[in-house]
Amino acid sequence: MNEQEGRAMSPVSSSSDIATPSRTKEIIARHGFQLKKSLGQNFLIDRNMLNKIVDAAELDKSCGALEIGPGIGALTERLAREAGKAVAVEIDQRLLPILHETLAPYDNVSIVHGDVLKLDLAAGFAEWFAGLSRVSVVANLPYYITTPILMKLLEARLPLANIVVMIQKEVAERMAARPGGKEYGSLSVAVQYYCEPELVAIVPHTVFVPQPNVDSAVIRLRVRRTPPVAVEDEALFFDVVQASFAQRRKTLANNLLSRFFAKGQREALETLLQGVGIEPSRRGETLSLEEFARLSDALGRHLRGAGGER
Ligand code: SAM
Numbered sequence: 684m685n686e687q688e689g690r691a692m693s694p695v696s697s698s699s700d701i702a703t704p705s706r707t708k709e710i711i712a713r714h715g716f717q718l719k720k721s722l723g724q725n726f727l728i729d730r731n732m733l734n735k736i737v738d739a740a741e742l743d744k745s746c747g748a749l750e751i752g753p754g755i756g757a758l759t760e761r762l763a764r765e766a767g768k769a770v771a772v773e774i775d776q777r778l779l780p781i782l783h784e785t786l787a788p789y790d791n792v793s794i795v796h797g798d799v800l801k802l803d804l805a806a807g808f809a810e811w812f813a814g815l816s817r818v819s820v821v822a823n824l825p826y827y828i829t830t831p832i833l834m835k836l837l838e839a840r841l842p843l844a845n846i847v848v849m850i851q852k853e854v855a856e857r858m859a860a861r862p863g864g865k866e867y868g869s870l871s872v873a874v875q876y877y878c879e880p881e882l883v884a885i886v887p888h889t890v891f892v893p894q895p896n897v898d899s900a901v902i903r904l905r906v907r908r909t910p911p912v913a914v915e916d917e918a919l920f921f922d923v924v925q926a927s928f929a930q931r932r933k934t935l936a937n938n939l940l941s942r943f944f945a946k947g948q949r950e951a952l953e954t955l956l957q958g959v960g961i962e963p964s965r966r967g968e969t970l971s972l973e974e975f976a977r978l979s980d981a982l983g984r985h986l987r988g989a990g991g992e993r
Pocket of ligand 1: 722723724725726727728751752753754755756757758759772773774775797798799800822823824825826828
C-alpha cells in the first residue's frame with residue numbers, strides 16, 4: 684500500500700490495523716514474542732484510544748512525529764498515515780523484525796534502535812525531520828522512565844510543537860496541577876515552565892495487553908516558545924524549586940534555610956522572602972511560577988552579594 688491508497692481507505696483506521704486484540708495477539712504469537720514487564724511493554728489494542736492520541740497531536744502531512752517505544756507498531760502506523768514522516772525509537776532488538784513486517788506498507792517510517800535516554804536527539808532531529816514544518820512527540824511511554832524521557836525532551840529545547848503521551852494517570856495529574864494542592868510539586872513547575880499541559884483522556888486498563896496495574900491518562904503538552912516567567916539564572920530557579928519541595932511538611936523558609944543559608948541566617952532569609960512578597964511560613968506547594976521566579980532572582984542577588992556559590 685502506498686501513502687495515497689492508505690489514506691483513500693481511511694484517514695484514521697482500517698480493518699487491518701495492528702491495534703486490535705486479535706491482530707496483536709496473532710502477531711505476538713506468530714513471532715513467539717515474550718513481553719518484558721521491565722521495559723514497560725503494555726501494548727495498545729484499542730483503535731478509539733489511538734484516534735484520541737493522534738487527534739490530540741494535530742498532525743498533517745507537513746509534520747514529523749517522533750514516537751518513543753513503538754512496540755509492535757500500533758501507534759506508529761497511525762502516525763505514518765497522518766504525518767509526513769514518523770520516526771520511532773525502540774530499545775528492544777527483538778521487536779525490530781516484527782516492526783519491519785508490520786510497518787512494511789509505509790515508506791515514511793524509520794525505526795531507530797536504541798535507548799531514547801542515550802540518544803543525541805538534537806542531532807537526530809536535524810537529520811530525521813529536515814524540511815518538515817513542525818514536529819510532535821507522540822507515544823505510549825514506558826512508564827518506568829516517563830519523567831526522565833519528558834525532562835530530556837524539554838531540557839534539550841527541541842523544536843517541538845507538542846508532546847502527546849500516554850502516561851501513568853497520577854503523573855499526568857502532577858504535571859497539570861495548579862498551586863495549592865497535594866499534586867503540585869517540582870514536576871508541575873518544571874513541566875509548566877516549558878509547556879502548557881492539558882489532560883486529554885483518562886484511560887481504562889482494558890485498552891492494553893497486558894493490562895497495567897496503574898491507571899493511565901493521555902496528556903498534551905503544548906511546548907512554549909518562551910517560558911511564562913523570565914528568570915536571571917535558570918539553574919538556580921530549578922534548584923530553588925527542588926529545595927522548596929524537599930520536605931513537604933516543612934515551611935518554605937525551613938526548606939530554603941537548609942539548602943542555601945548558613946546557620947544563624949534565618950533573619951536574612953525572612954527579610955529576603957518578605958522583600959519579594961512571600962510569607963516565610965508558606966509551603967512550597969502554594970507558590971506560583973511567578974513567585975518562584977521572583978524568589979530565585981532575589982536569592983541569586985543575595986548569594987552573589989554574599990560571595991556565595993553563584
Ligand atoms: N507504542 C506501543 C503501543 O502503544 O502499543 C508500545 C508502548 S509500550 C508502553 C513502551 C515501549 O517502549 C515498548 O516497546 C518498550 O520496549 C519501549 N522502551 C522501553 N524503554 C525504552 C527506552 N529506554 N528507549 C526506547 N524504547 C523503550
